[in-house]
Amino acid sequence: MRHLTDDEIQGYLDNHPDSDREKIRAHLDICGQCRSNLENYQIIAGQLNTDHIPALSPGFTDAVLSAIKPDTQDVPVEEPSRLIAWMSAAAVFILGIASTIYFTGSSVAKNIIALFSPANITEPSFVSRYKEYISGIDLDLTLVFAVALVLAVIALIDRMIKRRHKPVSFMI
Amino acid sequence: MDDKTSIVRKIVAGDKRAFRLLVDEYQRLVNHIAFRMVSNPGDREDICQDIFMRVYQNLAGFRHDSRLSTWIARIAYNCCIDYLNKNNIPFIDEEFDETISNMPGGSITPEQQLYKSDISNLLQKEIGLLPVKFRAIITLYHLDEMSYAEIGDIMSMPEGTVKNYLFRARRLLRDRLMLKYGEEELRQ
Structure with missing residues (x-):
């Protein structure tokens, strides 16, 4: 057998x-x-089949959780505020225009406007009315600078705050 | 969507409470593997922690093409292999001599006499003398109830090799116990 x-x-x-x-x-x-x-x-x-292996310490799970970098996953990842982004762009644009006018004199601005407004082109009536309205405004360059600077400072501070709280990706 | 899929999605989305549940559920499995593969007790808990760190880091890449337990066990196994490599501890025992007389502790010492009535203690000690891969397979099969195929997936080896190692490991344990106890005493 x-x-x-x-x-x-x-x-x-x-x-x-x-x-x-x-x-x-x-x-x-x-x-x-x-x-x-x-x-x-x-x-x-x-x-x-019988488990003789000693268990991990009672605080093991807490230790694992605390080893994960604090707030890594709890802080929602925020996109930069759209409003702040527009304010930043506006600040840069206004600063650029204002600087050009301030340092080169208003003649440059007039030439630029003339370039896009040749005499042989008949202006629509609403453009003429707009020009009259603009020429009636007494533009204060200091005010323009102040507004632009305030916008730029707000945008800068916002960027710094966002960068400080930006979650760091988890690395082993 | 099953529970496992749901918990994985929550963790990936940043839910730490979900990760806590996962650690609680799988720490037994991870501990089994680390305990059997890492002989230094002082390093085991750190390794288990490192394993869960890797799980956390890689969970977004889990494709649900295997059980979550298998995926976590694979990370645990690889983590322990890394530890053994880093510490120059041999774990490839293809040339392991299975002759009983050549195994350490072939004769009964006075200390072992104390355990003579305690088969389970002696068995644990004998398991510790087996090659690392044998130990891992025995644990995954008997304690964690994994199939040959799942163990093969975890340890990156063919199913036939898993079966072969498991049978050899149990045969060694049987022979060792029989040598020390004799058949009659073993059954008491």
């Missing part, structure tokens, strides 16, 4: 699909030696 191989016994123990269970069971019914081998493995498997 051929005894079961070790692989056959262990395959039977593991309920392995490749094992011919009926044939093995029939053999085990009549062979004390193979049955004894299987029982030894069953004892060992029973021990291996």
Whole structure:
């Protein structure tokens, strides 16, 4: 009588699909030696299935959580305010125009306007009315500078605050 | 959407409470792997922490093409392998001598006599003498109830190799216990 191989016994123990269970069971019914081998493995498997491994410390989860950089994921990532972005652009534009007028004199501005308003082109009536309205305004350059500077400072501070609170990507 | 998919999405979206649940649920699995692969008790908890850091960092890349437990176990296994490499601890034991007389502790010492009535203690000690990969496979199969295929996925080895290592490991343990206890005593 051929005894079961070790692989056959262990395959039977593991309920392995490749094992011919009926044939093995029939053999085990009549062979004390193979049955004894299987029982030894069953004892060992029973021990291996029991968890003897000491658990991690009770504060383990807290330690893992605290190892994640604070507020890495809790602070929502905010896009820069659209209003602030427009204010920044406006500040730069106004500062540019105002500087040009201030340092080169208003003649440059007039030339630029003339370039886009050739005499042979008939102005629509609303443009003429707009020009009259603009010429009636006494433009105070100091005021323009002040407004532009305030806008620029607000935009700068906003950028600095955003950068300070920007979440840092988690690195190991 | 199942629970695992939901928890992964929440963590990726920045929900730390969801990550806490994940750590609580899988720390047993991670601890099993670290305990069996890393013999220095002082390093185990740090390694477990490092494993969860890697899980956190890489969770956005989890594709749900395997069970979450398998994916986490793979990270844990690789993390332990990195530790062994870093500390020059050999873990490739292809040439492992399975002759019982050549294994450490072949004769019963007075200390072991104390454990003679405690098979489980001796078994734990014998498991510690097995090659690292054998230990990992025994733990994943018996304690974490993973299939040969899942273990193969975790340890990047063919299913047949997993089966072969598992059978060899159990055979060694059986032989070691039989040598020390004898068949009758083993069954008492």
